[in-house]
Amino acid sequence: MVKLSVLDLAPIVEGGNAGDALRHSAELARAAERLGYTRYWMAEHHSMPGIASAATAVALAFVGSQTSTIRIGAGGVMLPNHAPLVIAEQFGTLESLFPGRIDLGLGRAPGTDQAAAYAMRRSMTADENQFPNDVVELMRYFRGDNGRVRAIPGEGLDVPLYILGSSLFGAQLAAALGLPYAFASHFAPQMMMEAIELYRQRFEPSEQLAEPYVMLGFNAFVADTDDEAELLSTSIQQAFVALRTGQPMQLPPPKAGYADTLPMQARAILRSVLSCSAIGAAHKARQEVEEFIRKTKADELIVTAQIYDPDARIRSYELLAEAVLQPQPEPAA
Structure with missing residues (x-):
């Protein structure tokens, strides 16, 4: 039997507002918990009039306070928009508040257009090929082996990481790091089968995961x-x-x-x-x-x-x- 989970974009409906959207998200998370869904994730998007989950960690804190057992997490955080230390602290805080319930999915797209990406980063010199290094840096903060800089909260906490993608890049990275792979087939299905095959062929076991694990939108x-x-x-x-x-x-x-x-x-x-x-x-x-x-x-x-x-x-x-x-x-x- 396949596992089912929820990906919520916290839709702001025509005539509605972000507050209503987030309250409806909490209602959906409670329903998913009751119905036996495995996890509930929210996605980071910016400058989108129909999506209320831009401040993903903040929204998840609200959802976590409204639920009790279902895993909650990001599907995902767009890591190039953030310093890895900040994400380690945010999700370390969530794991401290809701122990054993937090997932962290990571993507390399900006989740917005170029103008909004610039507004967040104040520079467009960041190289998307830096994404693998940022993921590794983030993992080190959770392990507590990043030198003098420490993620508090975050250090020593078990926050499972997932790599998100809609191309072969994410599949290769997830396989190399031995992490679960979530493909965005709910809106970009073109390379799905090729990415799945590549991920399974190249997967290297890790401390987090012994065998390939494929999640599909x-x-x-x-x-x-x-x-x-x-x-x-x-x-x-x-x-x-x-x-x-x-x-x-x-x-x-x-x-x-x-x-x-x-x-x-x-x-x-x-x-x-x-x-x-x-x-x-x-x-x-x-x-x-x-x-x-x-x-x-x-x-x-x-x-x-x-x-x-x-x-x-x-x-x-x-x-x-x-x-x-x-x-x-x-x-x-």
Whole structure:
């Protein structure tokens, strides 16, 4: 049985605000805890009007205070935006507050455009190829072997690291360091199979991990009927098209028949972006998850559901958990 987890972008819906989004995120995390999801992650994005999780560690502190057992973490922190010492201290603080529950996923993309990246870094001279060195430096802070500079809190704490990516770069790094690998197939699936194969072939065991561990991003829009699920998915369709055309937006309400109004090129983009998805009633969603697992042999799916109505979003996760995590009745003889 595959593990299921939650990837939450803390969507700010049209007409809503960041405070509402974060409170709905806490509600979703409590539901995920109740439903048996393995972990709940939030993602770092900046200058995005529809995403409330820019200050990821702060948002996770709130979610941690609203839950009690589920693992929580970043999926991920975009490490080039930060000094490794700062991230070690932030996630060391979270682990100190919520012991045994904190994960730290790391990515090398800025999570924003170039203007916002410059605003955060005050320089664009940082080389993305520095990312492996930054990861190693971060690991040393947790181990307590980085010389005179110490991460307090952080030093000596067990905060599992994960490498995130949507290309072969992250796969190679995760394999070389012996870390779990999370691929962003929920929005950039093009190199998924090649990256998974490369990671598994080159994996070197480490103190954290003895064997390769693959997590895959996966979209799920599950409702009582296929038609209702299709309608729910039109919010993220609109948001993706807006983002790809340089006009990021708050998550809009569903719009029936939205894809039919688009030119062929935009429809092709949506088909590609949403190719790793389950859209339908529970039985159909289960079949699509099973087919995806057969294809990828993933150890865990980290599921995102960008749904306008927060109640419908929780309902989608409920139906998915019932369909995938709970034993199914044997077919009649």
